Amino acid sequence: MxxxxxxxxxxxxxxxxxxxxxxxxxxxxxxxxxxxxxxxxxxxxxxxxxSKEKLFEKVYQLSIIKLIPQIAGLLNEDLPLEAKLRNFAIKYLELIKLNPDIPLFVLHEMNKNPGRLKTFMLNEVGKKIQPFLNQIQEEREKGNTVDLPVEQIMVNIISLLIFPFIGRQVLQVILNIDDSEFDQFIEERIKYLPDYLVKITLDKNSL
Amino acid sequence: MxxxxxxxxxxxxxxxxxxxxxxxxxxxxxxxxxxxxxxxxxxxxxxxxxSKEKLFEKVYQLSIIKLIPQIAGLLNEDLPLEAKLRNFAIKYLELIKLNPDIPLFVLHEMNKNPGRLKTFMLNEVGKKIQPFLNQIQEEREKGNTVDLPVEQIMVNIISLLIFPFIGRQVLQVILNIDDSEFDQFIEERIKYLPDYLVKITLDKNSL
DNA sequence: ACTAAATTTAACCATACGGTTAGATTTTGT
DNA sequence: ACAAAATCTAACCGTATGGTTAAATTTAGT
CATH class of the missing domain: 1.10.10.60 (Homeodomain-like)
Structure with missing residues (x-):
């Protein structure tokens, strides 16, 4: 040893x-x-x-396991919804900026083989997001959110946070920007997105 | 023959x-x-x-070529921005619903091999989106849009439209829903998203 | 210093997989 | 009806790739 x-x-x-x-x-x-x-x-x-399988499995699972507690942590701090959402957005973007390849990797592998990881993630992630969904639901019933089902709100948030990292190559092509311009694009996004997410999900005037 | x-x-x-x-x-x-x-x-x-390469290339290129003119068409109809955006959202969702596997497929392949398709797509897509970006820019200068760079607005729109199809497997796991529930989720989304997109991008009150 | 275990190397193995070939069968044109 | 071309089949090939092995080397324990 x-x-x-x-x-x-x-x-x-x-x-x-x-x-x-x-x-x-x-x-x-x-x-x-x-x-x-x-x-x-x-x-x-x-x-x-x-074996290759075993090595892959380690990489695959650790890619996810490493992120889950960090993300789950952000969602379970004891904060009012607006602060929690803003905090979540900021920290999530930081996190994903450090691991920009993981989302597309996981998505592709899950798509190829949905069974491989499903039950494992179910317990780890699903349950941890639930309290956050409940909190949104509570505010929604008080009329403090946009009038959409909580799942839709959640998916809107995730979509805006994560898609640019997944779609990087395509975005660079259609926006005709190079790597460094894309990095700038992300920095810009990190600056406004937390506030924007709060606005479009918690401000009832926005819909 | x-x-x-x-x-x-x-x-x-x-x-x-x-x-x-x-x-x-x-x-x-x-x-x-x-x-x-x-x-x-x-x-x-x-x-x-x-060969496998050749067969793949056909599938890969046609997957994209088939969609480009349809999408480009939507963006170049002569309509006021709001109508165009709403129309784009509706038609784009219809289109992607019929080809739900293409986005993740293209994203993964572009990620693995950015060179394969880049120049080809550059001319086809990039140029066709430009007029739409210009139109957004014009409205923005008149104060008729959310105060964000047009590229960010564009990416927000694309993110919200496309991510659920890319992230299907993960979303089903974290929201704990089955295939048919996911289909419902999409139907629901198709109903509100066009209006929602207009609100969060064109309504200056929303930010 | 010596031994046994852990670690590393190079050379080799098995086979899955993309691809080929020769020939059979079917279709087309006249 | 016949020949030529197109389409299809089964059997085979070469090799890239994941994996193994046996022996060399380094490390750790006493």
């Missing part, structure tokens, strides 16, 4: 695998490419992770 | 390929699976389309 600096092989493999799987998908990824990126012998992949 | 009923082999292959490529992606798709789905001998795939 080794530690500190040395123990990096297993981690290096994981990091390389994460990069490759997230950009190429399960079947698009090549074990050799992962090994090259990690700068280790291909056999090491199997030494530490048995 | 054959026609009518007979000429179906080539078409059957294409349709099968479309289904498989769109749900599994280029490398996730198996030629045998496509052949099975089309109920033909695997050699037929190569007889009609030479």
């Amino acid at each position: 080794q530690n500190e600096e040395q123990s990096s092989t297993e981690v290096k493999i994981f990091e390389a695998a994460r990069e490759v799987f997230q950009s190429k998908g399960l079947e698009g990824a090549r074990m050799q490419e992962i090994a090259d990126k990690a700068e280790i012998n291909k056999s090491m992949l199997h030494y530490y992770y048995r | 054959q026609n009518e009923e007979q000429s179906s082999t080539e078409v059957k292959i294409f349709e099968a390929a479309r289904e498989v490529f769109q749900s599994k992606g280029l490398e996730g798709a198996r030629m045998q699976e496509i052949a099975d789905k089309a109920e033909i001998n695997k050699s037929m795939l190569h007889y009609y389309y030479r």
Whole structure:
């Protein structure tokens, strides 16, 4: 057994695998490419992770597991809805900015194989969002939100927060902007979106 | 040469390929699976389309080409902005409802290989959206829109229209709804979204 | 210092998968 | 009716790729 600096092989493999799987998908990824990126012998992949499936599964699940508690945390702070929503938007954007490849990765893999992760996520995510939905519902009944079903409100929020990261390549093409212009675009978005989300969901005048 | 009923082999292959490529992606798709789905001998795939690459390219490009003129058409009708936006939302939702797998398919493939389609799409899409952006810009300068850069407005619109189709699997999990409930969810969304989009982008009171 | 375990390497294996081929069958044109 | 072309089948091929193995090297424990 080794530690500190040395123990990096297993981690290096994981990091390389994460990069490759997230950009190429399960079947698009090549074990050799992962090994090259990690700068280790291909056999090491199997030494530490048995198989491509197993390695993928680790990357896939950790991609999600890592995010869930952070997101769930934001939704369960004890704050009035408006503050909570604004806070959620800010922190969620920060989070996703640090992990911009995860959403499309997860979406594509779930689409290919809905069964792989479903039950696992059900308990982890679904339940944690429920209190937030309830809180929206309460405010809605008091007439403090836009007059839409809470699920629609939730999906509107998620859509606006997440889509630009998923659709980056297409957006860059149709808006004809390069990487750095896109980054600017995101920065701009981070500035106004929290307030905008509050407005379009909590301001009853907006609909 | 054959026609009518007979000429179906080539078409059957294409349709099968479309289904498989769109749900599994280029490398996730198996030629045998496509052949099975089309109920033909695997050699037929190569007889009609030479290679997996070529077949994929056809599916990929046609997935997009088919949609571009329809979408572009919606954006270039001679209508006041509000009517155009509402019309766009309605028709776009209809269109995407008929082709719900295309957005995620295209996004994933563009992400894996941004070069494959970029220049081709640049000319086709980018230019066609420009007049719409200009029209928004004009109204914005008159103070008739929300005070955001036109690109942000455009992305907000696209996000709200398209994300539910891309994120279907994840949404079903976190909202804990089945296929038919999701379809209901979409129907509900189709009803309110056009008006909602107009409100949140054209009503200056909304921000 | 010595041994045993952990880690790494290079060379090899098995096979899934994309692709080919030769020939059968069907269709088309005259 | 016949030949030529188009369409289709089954059987096969080559190789990329995931995976294995045996032996070398490094590390850890005493």
